Structure formats: C-alpha cells, structure tokens
Amino acid sequence: MSTNKRRKLNTAEPQEAVSAFALRKKLLSQQTTLTPDETVRDEEVESIPSPKVARNKKLKSSKKLGENSSVQTATGHEKASSTDLKDPLPDNLSIKNTTVADFPGALERSPSPSTTDDGDEVSNKLAKVLPVQLSSFKPSKNNYQIRKDGKIVMKLSDGERLVILGSYGIRVTSGEMTINGATLRSADKVYWVDAPYCHALPVVRCSESATTELLPHPNATALRSLGKLSPYFRKLWNESDPSSLAKKTTISESSFQILYTSADGPKKTLLQDLVSPPEWNREIAKLVNTSNSRPCSIMITGPKSSGKSTFGKILANRLITDTLRRSKHQAHRGVAVLDLDPGQPEYCVAGQVALVLLAEPVLGPSFCRPLPGSETRIIRSHALASITPASDPELYLEAAIDLVTHYRNVLGRYPLVINTPGWIQGTGLDLLTSLITNLRPSEVIYMSEYGPGEVVEALQESCKVSGFSTLPSHASQLTSRTAAHFRSMQTMAYFHTEPGNAGIADHILWNPKPLTTLAPWQVNYKSLNRGIFGIICYDYQAPLDLLADAINGTILAVVGVENVKAFRHTAEHASLSDDTTADMMEIDGNGAQQKPMSSFSDLLKKIIMTTPEGIPFIDTADGTTLDPRFSHSLGLALVRGIDVENGILQLLTPVSSESIEEVTSKGGEIVLVSGKFDTPSWAYTEELYYKAHRKVDDATGMDGPMHTAEDDADDTSDAENGDFGVTDTTPVPWIEMLHGSQKRGAGSKVWRVRRDLGRGNATH
Numbered sequence: 034m035s036t037n038k039r040r041k042l043n044t045a046e047p048q049e050a051v052s053a054f055a056l057r058k059k060l061l062s063q064q065t066t067l068t069p070d071e072t073v074r075d076e077e078v079e080s081i082p083s084p085k086v087a088r089n090k091k092l093k094s095s096k097k098l099g100e101n102s103s104v105q106t107a108t109g110h111e112k113a114s115s116t117d118l119k120d121p122l123p124d125n126l127s128i129k130n131t132t133v134a135d136f137p138g139a140l141e142r143s144p145s146p147s148t149t150d151d152g153d154e155v156s157n158k159l160a161k162v163l164p165v166q167l168s169s170f171k172p173s174k175n176n177y178q179i180r181k182d183g184k185i186v187m188k189l190s191d192g193e194r195l196v197i198l199g200s201y202g203i204r205v206t207s208g209e210m211t212i213n214g215a216t217l218r219s220a221d222k223v224y225w226v227d228a229p230y231c232h233a234l235p236v237v238r239c240s241e242s243a244t245t246e247l248l249p250h251p252n253a254t255a256l257r258s259l260g261k262l263s264p265y266f267r268k269l270w271n272e273s274d275p276s277s278l279a280k281k282t283t284i285s286e287s288s289f290q291i292l293y294t295s296a297d298g299p300k301k302t303l304l305q306d307l308v309s310p311p312e313w314n315r316e317i318a319k320l321v322n323t324s325n326s327r328p329c330s331i332m333i334t335g336p337k338s339s340g341k342s343t344f345g346k347i348l349a350n351r352l353i354t355d356t357l358r359r360s361k362h363q364a365h366r367g368v369a370v371l372d373l374d375p376g377q378p379e380y381c382v383a384g385q386v387a388l389v390l391l392a393e394p395v396l397g398p399s400f401c402r403p404l405p406g407s408e409t410r411i412i413r414s415h416a417l418a419s420i421t422p423a424s425d426p427e428l429y430l431e432a433a434i435d436l437v438t439h440y441r442n443v444l445g446r447y448p449l450v451i452n453t454p455g456w457i458q459g460t461g462l463d464l465l466t467s468l469i470t471n472l473r474p475s476e477v478i479y480m481s482e483y484g485p486g487e488v489v490e491a492l493q494e495s496c497k498v499s500g501f502s503t504l505p506s507h508a509s510q511l512t513s514r515t516a517a518h519f520r521s522m523q524t525m526a527y528f529h530t531e532p533g534n535a536g537i538a539d540h541i542l543w544n545p546k547p548l549t550t551l552a553p554w555q556v557n558y559k560s561l562n563r564g565i566f567g568i569i570c571y572d573y574q575a576p577l578d579l580l581a582d583a584i585n586g587t588i589l590a591v592v593g594v595e596n597v598k599a600f601r602h603t604a605e606h607a608s609l610s611d612d613t614t615a616d617m618m619e620i621d622g623n624g625a626q627q628k629p630m631s632s633f634s635d636l637l638k639k640i641i642m643t644t645p646e647g648i649p650f651i652d653t654a655d656g657t658t659l660d661p662r663f664s665h666s667l668g669l670a671l672v673r674g675i676d677v678e679n680g681i682l683q684l685l686t687p688v689s690s691e692s693i694e695e696v697t698s699k700g701g702e703i704v705l706v707s708g709k710f711d712t713p714s715w716a717y718t719e720e721l722y723y724k725a726h727r728k729v730d731d732a733t734g735m736d737g738p739m740h741t742a743e744d745d746a747d748d749t750s751d752a753e754n755g756d757f758g759v760t761d762t763t764p765v766p767w768i769e770m771l772h773g774s775q776k777r778g779a780g781s782k783v784w785r786v787r788r789d790l791g792r793g794n795a796t797h
Contacts (some may be wrong), residue, residue: 035489037533039136039475046075046690050294052168053360054221064088064770065739069180069398069682070587072412072710074782075638076129077173078237079472083207087415089481089507096442096772100387102125103243103728109320112237121511122196123341128556131542133531134207137728139249142427148288153478153655155161163446164294164295165292165294165295165304166232166293166297167196167293167294167297167304167306168194168195168291168292168293168748169193169290170187170193170194170195170291170293171191172187174280174358175188176188176189180595181542182244183247183248183288184247184249185246185247186244186245186246187244187246187247188242188243188244188247189208189210189239189242189243189244189285190242191239191240191241191242192238192239193238193239194237194239195237195291195292196235196236196237196239196292196306197226197228197234197235197237197238197247197289197290197291197292197484198229198230198234198270198271198289198290198292198298198304198626199228199229199250199253199270199271199288199289199290200226200228200250200252200253200256200270200288200289200401201225201226201228201247201249201250201288201289202223202224202225202226202246202247202248202249202654203217203218203223203226203237203246203248203249204221204224204244204245204246204248205218205224205243205244206219206222206244206245206246207219207243207244208239208242208243208244208245209239209240209241209637210238210239210240210243210245211225211237211238211240211348212235212237212238212394213235213307213346213348213350213395213396214309214317214346214347214348214350214351214394215350215351215353215354215393216351216354216355216358216584218355218358219243220674223541224393224394225250225394225396225397225692226396226397227250227256227395227396227397228289228303228400229270229401230269230270230298230299230303230304230513231398231399231513232271232308232344232513233305233306233308233565234304234305234307235305235306235307235309235396236307236308239453239641243716247289249288250277250288250289250540250541252464252538252541252542252543253270253288253289253542254288255545256270256401256543256544257272258543258545259525259543259545260721261527261545261723261726262529262547262715262719262722262723263521263522263525263715263718263719263722264520265332265514265518265521265715265720266525266527268299268302271298271299272299279771283731284340288401291389292304292378299527299535303512303513307343308503308507309347309785310504311505311506312505312674313344313347313504313505313521316478316502316504317348317351318345320348320352320476321352321355322352323447323475323476324355325355328445328447328448328449328450329447329449329452329476330451330473330474330475330476330480331348331449331450331451331454331473331474331475331476331477332449332468332469332472332474332476332477332478332499333348333450333451333452333453333478333480334453334457334465334477334478334479334480335455335457335478335480335506336455336480336506337455337456337611338479338506338508339455339457339480339506339508340480340487340507340508341374341436341452341453341455341480341508342374342377342379342452343507344478344480344504344507345379345450345452346379347368347394347553348442348450349368349370349391349394349450349611350394350395350396350768352448352450353367353368353391353392353394354394356368356448358510361605361759362402362463367392367447368390368391368447368448368449368450369388369389369412369440369444369447369448369449369450369452369518370388370389370390370451370452371386371387371388371433371436371437371438371440371449371451371452371472371568372387372388372452373386373387373429373433373452373453373454373468374384374386374452374453374454374455375417375419375420375421375422375429375449375454375514376420376421376454376520377454377516377519377520378399378413378523379395379399379406379452380395380399380409380415380769380783381411381526382403382524382669383420383520383523383524383710383711383764384416384417384418384419384420384431384588384669384708384710385414385415385416385417385433386415386417386433386436386589386747386785387411387412387413387436387438387665387666388411388412388413388414388436388439388440389405389409389410389411389412389414390444390447391408391409391411392408392409392410393408393409394705395409398519398526399523399716400519400522400523400526401526402541402543403523403524403527404527404528404541404687408612411747412439412440412443412444413436413439413664413665413689414436414581414665415432415435415436415661415664416590416592416666416706416708417429417432417661418571418572418590418706418707418708418709418710419569419571419572419709419710420520420709420710420711421456421651421718422454422456422461422464423456423460423461424468424571424572424709425571425658426460426463426464426567427569428661428793429464430464430467430468430471431660431661431662432661433468433471434472434661435661435662436661437471437472437758443444446503449474451468451472451474453465455469458485458488460512462487462488462491462792464492465491465492465495466491466492469495469591469741470493470495470735471473473498473499474499475499475500476500476501477492477496477499477500477501477502477506478501478502478503478504479492479501479502480503480504480505480506481503481504481505481506482503482504482505482506483506489503494535495569504628512648520711521711521713521715524588524669524711524715525715525716526543526671528548528669528671528685528686528687528689529543529544529545529625530542530543530544530546531544531687531689536660542688547719547720548671548685548716548719549720550675551685553673553674553683553684553685554683554684554685554686555681555682555683556669556681556682556683556684557680557681558647558648558649558680558681558682559647559680560680564682564781565682565702565703565704565705566594566637566649566651566702566703566704567573567640567650567651567653567655567705568580568584568648568649568650568704568705568706568707569650569651569658569659569704569705569706569707570653570706570707570708570710571585571653571707571708571709572709573709574653575644575645575707577642577645577650578644578645579644580644580646580650581644581645581648581677582650582705583673583707584592584705585674585675585708586671586672586713586716586717586766586767587673587710587712588669588671588672588710588711588713589669589670589672589684589705589706589707589710590666590669590670590705590706590708591665591666591667591668591669591670591686591688591703592664592665592666592703592704592706593648593664593665593666593693593695593696593701593702593703593704594659594663594664594702594703594704595663595664595696595699595701596626596663596701597632597633597636597663598660598662598663598664599659599660599664600636600640600659600660600761601656601657601660602652605763608609610645633700635700640652640657643690644676646675646680648678648682649658649679653706659704659706664704666689667692667693668686668687668692669710670684670685670688670705671684671685671686671713671716672684672685673685679691681752714767717765717766717767717768718765718768721763721765721768752791780789
C-alpha cells in the first residue's frame with residue numbers, strides 16, 4: 034500500500050565505538066562554561082583512568098578485572114578494562130567491592146545537553162558501568178564488630194540505611210529503626226527477617242542513632258535445602274551457587290550478607306530495594322492517626338501488579354508496631370487482615386480466603402511462612418478451591434461477608450486491612466463494588482492514578498459511607514519469578530513443613546526430603562467409621578467412574594462442616610439478598626444455636642453417591658456448594674494414592690490431628706473439596722531432582738527455575754517438560770520426559786475455554 038510519507042535516509046557516518054567515560058568526556062569538552070564546583074566534579078571523574086578506544090575496531094572484553102573492582106563492565110561493544118581500586122576499609126573489615134559513595138564524581142553529573150539523545154545514551158552507559166549504592170552505612174572498628182557466635186553488632190548514625198540479603202534476626206539494643214514499615218525499638222525481642230532477592234529487599238533505616246545486633250537465622254539452611262527438590266527455590270539467597278550449602282561455611286556466612294552496592298550481590302542478578310513512595314508514607318501516616326482514635330478498616334484495591342500487597346504489608350506493620358507502642362501493657366494488641374486474594378494470598382495458601390490476626394510485623398515473603406505461628410493466627414478461612422473468584426463469584430462474596438462478620442463479632446477492637454484481587458474489569462468490578470457495599474470499610478484505596486476511569490467512577494459511587502483515595506502504583510521490576518511460580522513455591526513450602534514440633538526459637542521446621550519419603554495419612558472411606566463424610570467437586574463435576582482418576586495426585590481442600598445446613602440448594606446460593614446478609618450477621622448469635630433440620634446420617638442417604646471404587650461422592654449436579662456460615666477450611670491435602678482394595682485414601686497434609694478432632698468432637702464432619710487448584714507438578718518431580726542433585730553437578734542446568742510458558746490472560750503457567758538436568762529414566766506418574774531437542778506435538782497443551790466474565794461485547 035502506497036503512502037505519501039517519505040523516509041529520511043541516514044547518510045551520516047556510523048559512530049565509532051566509545052566507552053561511557055570517553056563519551057562523557059567528549060560531551061564535557063563541548064561545553065562553553067563551567068562553574069568552579071562543576072570543574073572539580075569533572076576532575077574527579079577524569080581522575081579515574083578511562084579505557085583506551087581503538088577507532089573502527091571491536092573493543093577487547095575486560096575479563097582480567099581485579100577482585101576488588103567497583104566498576105562493572107558493560108556488555109557487547111561497550112566492554113572495556115578497568116583499574117583495580119583500593120579498599121578504603123581496615124584490613125579486618127574489608128568488603129567485596131568498594132561503594133559508589135567513595136567516588137562522588139561518579140554520581141554527580143556536570144551540566145550536559147540532556148535534551149539530546151546523546152545525554153540519555155551517556156546516562157544509560159553510566160548506569161551499566163557503575164554499581165548502585167544500596168547501604169549508606171560504612172563499617173569501621175568503632176561501629177562494626179563480629180562476634181564468635183556469628184552475631185554482628187553495629188552502631189548506626191541518624192539517616193544511615195542497610196540492605197541485607199538472606200535470612201537473619203534483628204534486635205535493637207538502643208535507639209529506633211524501621212524495616213518494611215515496622216518501627217523496631219529497644220527491647221530484648223528478636224525479629225526474624227527473610228529477604229530473598231526474588232522480592233524487593235527490605236531496607237533497615239535508622240531514624241536516630243541506634244545500636245543493633247544481626248543474628249544468623251537458625252533454620253536458614255533447612256529452608257534453602259528445598260532447592261534440592263525444585264529449581265524454584267534456587268538462586269534466591271546470598272550463596273554464590275547451590276553447591277555452597279554443602280561447603281563448610283559458618284552459619285553467618287550462609288545466612289545473610291550486607292549489600293553495600295549492587296556489585297556485592299550474586300552475579301547476574303537483579304537487585305531491588307523496597308521503596309515506599311512519599312504519597313504512600315503520607316497516606317499511611319494519616320491512616321495510623323485515624324486508627325489511634327478508633328479502629329478503622331482499610332480496603333486496598335487496584336489492578337494487577339500495582340503494589341497492593343506491598344502497601345498492605347507496610348500499612349499492617351506500621352499499625353502493629355504503633356499499637357504495640359500505645360498498648361504495651363494491654364493483653365489485646367495487633368492488626369486484623371482480611372486476605373481476599375485467592376491467587377496471591379499473603380497469609381494463607383492459594384485457593385483460600387482468610388481472616389488473620391497479626392501480633393507481630395511480617396518481615397518475609399509468603400513462601401517463608403506458609404503455616405500460621407504463635408504471632409500469626411488464622412481466625413477463620415474458607416476454601417474456594419480456585420485461584421480466582423471467577424470460578425464462583427457468589428461463593429467468593431459469601432465467604433468474604435462471613436469473614437468480616439466474624440471480624441466484627443470477635444476482633445472488632447483491632448484495625449482491619451483488607452486485600453483484594455487485581456480483577457477490576459467486568460464481573461471483577463461488580464465484585465469489588467459488592468464488597469464495598471457489604472463490608473462497609475472506613476477507607477477505600479485504589480492503587481493507580483491512571484484509571485481506568487470507569488473503574489474509579491464505579492468505586493467512588495459505591496463508597497457512600499467510605500472515604501476514597503487514589504495512590505500511585507509501584508510495581509516491582511523483578512521478573513525472576515512469575516505469579517504462578519510464587520503460588521507453586523508457597524504450596525510446596527506448605528507441604529514441606531513439619532507441624533506440631535517446636536522449632537528453634539519458634540521457627541518452622543522444614544522437611545528437605547521428597548514427599549514420597551513421608552508416610553501418608555491412611556483415611557478410610559468405606560467402613561461405617563470412615564474418616565471423611567464425602568468428596569465434593571466445585572466447578573467441574575467429574576463422572577462417577579472417573580472421580581478416582583480425577584482426584585488422584587491432586588490437591589484437595591480439607592473442610593470442617595459444623596452443621597448440616599452447610600449443604601444447601603443452588604437456589605439459596607444464587608444471590609445475596611439483604612436477608613441473607615442479616616442472617617450472616619447473626620452467625621455467632623442465635624443463628625448458630627438453632628436446632629438442625631436433620632442429622633448427617635439422614636443427609637447421607639439423600640446426597641451421597643458411591644463410585645465404582647466405593648468413594649463417597651456428594652452429588653452437586655444442582656450446583657451445591659458448602660455454606661460458609663456453617664463450614665470452614667482447615668487446610669490442604671495432597672492425594673498421594675488410592676488403595677481401592679482396602680478402601681483407603683493416602684493423604685499428605687500438614688493439618689494437625691487436633692484440628693480434625695476439634696471438628697468431629699462437636700458433631701461435625703470432614704469433607705474434601707476438589708476444584709481448580711494448580712496442578713502440583715512440583716510434587717511429581719521432587720524425587721527426580723533430589724536424586725539428580727546427588728549425582729550430577731548443579732552446572733548441568735538445574736540452577737534456575739524451569740522454563741515455563743505464560744498465559745497472560747489466566748496468569749498460569751505450564752511447565753515445558755524437559756531434562757532439567759535429570760538423568761534418571763525411571764517412569765514417574767504424570768511426568769513426560771523430553772530428552773535433548775525433543776519437542777511436544779502441536780495441540781498437545783491443555784486447551785483453556787474462555788468464559789464470558791462480564792467484560793461486555795465491545796468491538797475494537
């Protein structure tokens with residue numbers, strides 16, 4: 034197709050290959066005037082020897098760099114050799130790389146024609162050459178001491194900051210510090226931090242002169258041992274390579290590392306420190322002041338990857354430490370969190386929504402704390418059996434209303450932080466407006482200043498009794514793990530915990546061996562004293578003759594049914610009227626004390642069907658789901674196998690027997706719920722990775738997350754099965770091994786059916 038536009042040919046001669054410093058020097062020489070201060074800066078930059086550049090020739094790569102060099106070479110034709118720089122610290126306190134702060138001329142720029150493309154090119158090249166300063170603290174003999182037990186005692190001045198990679202404990206002995214929104218004051222309490230570089234690293238800031246102790250984490254090695262079972266858990270910490278765990282190193286060396294510049298971190302990694310924009314800080318300060326007078330509830334909304342979870346965590350930590358300061362001698366202090374994001378939950382496993390009470394600040398990602406502890410209690414949770422509310426929006430809304438009802442009846446004196454999913458279009462927007470109408474939060478925050486306009490207008494209209502404000506989004510730039518990866522990591526960590534055992538300093542105990550080495554629960558499903566009431570399927574209903582194959586090797590939700598009223602007809606489930614909401618408000622009142630209409634034994638004859646294997650199946654052809662008012666989730670279970678001959682389900686679960694007995698002792702029953710949980714492909718390959726780790730070196734390609742193909746619309750990933758360094762050819766159930774350059778055939782991937790999620794029929 035012809036066009037009237039003409040393309041301008043570039044007849045200029047190609048630019049010669051020059052380094053960043055040489056190009057900067059050339060631009061500086063073209064300037065006509067310089068102030069005295071600017072002249073000094075120019076001299077400081079020129080005092081660093083510039084590499085020689087040959088005209089019209091490729092530059093030689095600088096592979097022979099000194100060990101203490103602070104200048105990182107650029108890639109491609111920009112590579113150049115650099116000089117060794119002396120370590121300005123004492124011999125006994127040497128750091129790997131010199132910080133950028135030692136060369137002020139390298140950071141401060143003289144006036145240059147920034148309006149031209151050449152100025153941007155200089156900035157980009159300097160960013161590649163110079164490491165980024167992360168910590169402003171400079172150790173010396175007077176402010177830095179390493180003890181024999183691995184503790185590090187540090188004295189920080191006002192305004193100094195620390196960025197630490199790894200797992201560690203922090204105790205403030207004098208003064209005051211902040212980390213991830215939490216204010217830590219002088220006390221004997223040790224706060225434990227997990228800081229992998231797949232997330233933004235928390236920054237320890239000193240608001241006044243303070244003394245602190247950094248302690249090695251006693252269970253850091255056990256958590257990192259999960260890297261032997263899955264590539265997802267590799268290259269997360271401060272170890273140089275996965276084999277370093279086997280080396281004889283002190284616990285302080287393998288537990289954490291202070292990062293003074295980005296050059297101190299592991300090679301070929303993208304490091305990012307956690308930054309809270311000024312707008313966030315002002316809003317958090319306002320909400321904390323409001324909460325001082327009366328407990329308030331804050332709902333955080335916004336699109337995907339806008340920083341909702343980060344803002345919510347910083348806000349919760351600030352509220353927790355503020356209540357600890359104000360109510361130091363009171364028995365009740367903390368913050369309630371309503372986690373309503375089943376795809377990326379912070380305080381429960383994926384596929385669930387939960388009401389959680391926090392008594393201490395949270396200083397680590399979700400996969401480092403998959404089970405609640407003494408300071409993090411799950412008050413009540415519900416299983417959606419799906420990573421998205423789209424599978425059953427009505428059930429999702431019912432569960433949310435039930436959780437907020439329990440908050441008002443049990444935790445009303447605590448401030449409440451509500452985290453919502455990033456589904457803001459179509460039905461997702463309708464769910465958000467319904468949540469605002471039913472939950473009635475004090476403040477609604479939208480984490481984006483760029484709309485969409487119809488979303489902001491709809492949310493504002495629904496905030497009739499709530500305040501509404503917008504904040505700038507602040508998404509992480511890290512891409513080493515996807516949302517699907519984090520879900521798999523959290524679920525895998527969940528099943529590798531050892532509940533019921535008091536770990537060191539109340540830490541989680543991890544089982545670093547494959548799940549195939551664990552003895553499963555033997556749950557009888559045939560006899561009169563069977564362990565489960567039945568199995569129910571949400572969303573897709575499998576035929577009776579295929580149910581055993583459909584649930585074998587999958588994840589099921591373990592739900593405690595408190596009353597037979599939990600089984601209801603779909604007509605009662607279709608909508609949420611005002612009467613339904615009113616009934617939910619009385620869940621802890623007379624509504625829960627009413628005499629049941631029938632017993633479980635009578636209900637057993639009406640709704641239970643039996644598969645050819647004898648498995649009790651709850652008929653849900655009419656769309657029946659468990660009523661959240663009369664049931665709650667206990668956790669997840671992985672079906673390891675089905676013993677058809679003896680009528681036994683083999684289940685792997687960290688759910689304690691005490692939780693099961695608490696339900697059954699009150700006349701309740703246990704129901705297993707199947708749905709649209711992520712396929713636990715990580716569980717099928719654990720033993721292969723574990724064996725390969727013992728036989729081959731990690732350099733064979735097993736030192737990073739497996740290659741995945743992302744589906745942007747559904748935010749899921751399917752593992753592209755390959756060797757991954759696994760040499761064992763023993764057949765493994767549900768695993769297809771592809772060797773060498775072997776590929777799967779066309780059309781072999783799972784087909785996903787796109788549903789009408791209420792986005793409308795607009796044409797483009």
